[in-house]
Amino acid sequence: MLWYKAWLETRWRFLIGLAVLLVFACGAVFDYPAIARLNASVSAIDAPGNLGRLIREAAETQRTYRGFIWLQWYRQNLVQMWTILAVLLGSGGLLASSSGAALFALSMPASRTKLAGVRAATALMELLVLALIPSLLIPLFSPAVGQHYALGDTAVHSVALFLAGSVFFSLAFLLSAVFDDFWRPMLITCAVALSQTLVGALVGLPFSGMLRVMSAESYFRTGQVPWGGIGLALVVGLLMLYVAVRLVERRDF
Amino acid sequence: MPEAIIDTTDLRKRFGTLEALQGLTLQVQAGSICGFLGRNGAGKTTTLKILLGMMRPTSGEARVFGRRADDSTASVEIRRDVAFVGEDKPLFDYMTVGDMVRFTAAFYPRWRHDLERHYLGMFGLSPAVKVKMLSRGMRTGLAVLLALCRDARLLILDEPTSGLDPAMSEQVLQALVHHMASEATTVFFSSHHIAEVEQIADRVVIINRGRVTVAGALDELREQYRRIQFVFDDDAPVAPVFHAKGVERVSRDGRVLTVLASEGADGIVEEARTLRPVSIDVVPVSLKEIFLEASSVEG
Numbered sequence: 001m002l003w004y005k006a007w008l009e010t011r012w013r014f015l016i017g018l019a020v021l022l023v024f025a026c027g028a029v030f031d032y033p034a035i036a037r038l039n040a041s042v043s044a045i046d047a048p049g050n051l052g053r054l055i056r057e058a059a060e061t062q063r064t065y066r067g068f069i070w071l072q073w074y075r076q077n078l079v080q081m082w083t084i085l086a087v088l089l090g091s092g093g094l095l096a097s098s099s100g101a102a103l104f105a106l107s108m109p110a111s112r113t114k115l116a117g118v119r120a121a122t123a124l125m126e127l128l129v130l131a132l133i134p135s136l137l138i139p140l141f142s143p144a145v146g147q148h149y150a151l152g153d154t155a156v157h158s159v160a161l162f163l164a165g166s167v168f169f170s171l172a173f174l175l176s177a178v179f180d181d182f183w184r185p186m187l188i189t190c191a192v193a194l195s196q197t198l199v200g201a202l203v204g205l206p207f208s209g210m211l212r213v214m215s216a217e218s219y220f221r222t223g224q225v226p227w228g229g230i231g232l233a234l235v236v237g238l239l240m241l242y243v244a245v246r247l248v249e250r251r252d253f
Numbered sequence: 254m255p256e257a258i259i260d261t262t263d264l265r266k267r268f269g270t271l272e273a274l275q276g277l278t279l280q281v282q283a284g285s286i287c288g289f290l291g292r293n294g295a296g297k298t299t300t301l302k303i304l305l306g307m308m309r310p311t312s313g314e315a316r317v318f319g320r321r322a323d324d325s326t327a328s329v330e331i332r333r334d335v336a337f338v339g340e341d342k343p344l345f346d347y348m349t350v351g352d353m354v355r356f357t358a359a360f361y362p363r364w365r366h367d368l369e370r371h372y373l374g375m376f377g378l379s380p381a382v383k384v385k386m387l388s389r390g391m392r393t394g395l396a397v398l399l400a401l402c403r404d405a406r407l408l409i410l411d412e413p414t415s416g417l418d419p420a421m422s423e424q425v426l427q428a429l430v431h432h433m434a435s436e437a438t439t440v441f442f443s444s445h446h447i448a449e450v451e452q453i454a455d456r457v458v459i460i461n462r463g464r465v466t467v468a469g470a471l472d473e474l475r476e477q478y479r480r481i482q483f484v485f486d487d488d489a490p491v492a493p494v495f496h497a498k499g500v501e502r503v504s505r506d507g508r509v510l511t512v513l514a515s516e517g518a519d520g521i522v523e524e525a526r527t528l529r530p531v532s533i534d535v536v537p538v539s540l541k542e543i544f545l546e547a548s549s550v551e552g
Contacts, residue, residue, distance in 0.1 A: 103307065
């Protein structure tokens with residue numbers, strides 16, 4: 001029943017997120033013919049500086065359908081929206097209502113480790129579904145626009161996103177063990193994630209490497225799965241989850 | 254003497270500079286209904302939370318069923334046999350009544366489905382209704398149902414009738430009394446309502462500023478506590494010294510000297526005769542007076 005409770009607590013965040021991602025995944029596929037036509041004219045743009053370079057690189061990458069899907073879906077839409085959902089699902093939890101419903105849960109014969117563990121595991125399973133299911137629409141619908149997308153590519157990109165990106169879930173979960181409210185963990189983790197994805201990518205900061213790992217850029221370009229980055233993110237994420245559970249165990253309610 | 258289901262020794266809890274519990278030592282015997290009285294901020298809820306493992310004491314020891322409440326593993330075992338109703342009736346608002354019942358029942362193999370049906374009817378609870386839609390009274394009814402159906406050996410109730418109208422309060426109290434009469438359950442409940450404690454409790458613990466000031470069987474307290482009034486011809490003596498045991502407070506108002514005694518009223522009367530009062534009245538004391546005395550600020 002703890003699983004059921006965790007599902008009830010997170011289901012709307014999960015279901016709304018799933019619906020949005022499904023729509024965007026379909027959009028990524030069916031936008032391709034229009035983008036492909038536009039792409040021919042974009043390559044002629046001679047914008048100066050870093051921005052111009054980024055535009056030309058994007059146009060170059062999108063010359064193939066595989067490149068278009070990677071850039072639009074795995075590098076941008078999915079990574080950004082999935083990260084926000086990871087933060088939303090990681091925020092709150094046991095302490096968000098420490099004076100209220102949490103007392104009822106704590107009066108049950110279940111350890112705090114189990115209460116927090118089930119909550120984290122439920123959210124992680126939802127995040128795996130969010131990383132995988134919308135992406136599966138891409139190989140499914142690609143023939144509708146006269147293209148093909150490999151199921152293997154879908155699996156690698158989705159699993160890399162889930163394994164590496166879960167570090168943001170873990171950070172939100174850890175902060176939720178420190179702060180009683182929903183907002184501070186969410187806003188702090190969003191700020192960290194934003195610095196990784198948006199700012200880092202625009203100005204080319206070295207810490208934008210997380211975005212490259214989550215989008216499995218090395219796999220797209222060279223076929224090499226970024227195991228090093230994934231492993232590091234997993235270790236950091238698991239460490240944060242461990243600390244979060246220890247904090248919950250020691251806390252007074 | 255029945256075994257002590259709850260046993261705390263020199264329990265202390267500090268929140269920053271505030272010491273909520275200052276050496277609380279109390280025992281609650283198996284089979285009793287023990288009222289836990291104290292002013293706001295006296296340390297009642299802190300004590301209950303420590304017993305349930307929701308808080309850890311700064312020092313001292315709390316045991317329930319002989320197990321240490323601050324040990325994580327033992328605390329889970331304790332909670333298998335304890336039912337708790339919190340002051341704000343904490344429940345999961347996003348669940349329906351039926352969900353709450355199924356969720357709670359899943360943790361208790363001895364769940365009483367017969368009582369579940371009985372209390373659903375008694376409190377007018379429909380399984381399909383969301384908890385957040387329940388009135389305060391129905392919410393309390395559901396919280397009581399979830400506590401009583403666990404077949405727990407110990408019920409810990411924090412202000413169970415707080416915020417209820419008199420009719421609903423009576424319904425909840427009757428449910429508790431009826432449950433106690435038919436099941437082998439110990440009840441430890443905090444309350445601000447003296448009348449409610451007098452109605453259902455057989456033992457009382459009064460705390461003030463984190464310490465137990467009065468503890469015992471309600472009947473014995475009523476038997477032992479006396480207010481003794483001495484009336485004098487002239488002004489009553491100023492600050493007379495009594496050597497007899499049990500003098501809790503002495504107050505003087507014109508010709509009248511009043512002594513509140515927690516025991517040994519006869520000895521106090523004998524001693525006071527040397528002051529030559531013209532009349533002596535020994536009258537029983539209500540629990541309210543005992544509470545006010547035991548929880549007075551200087552107490």
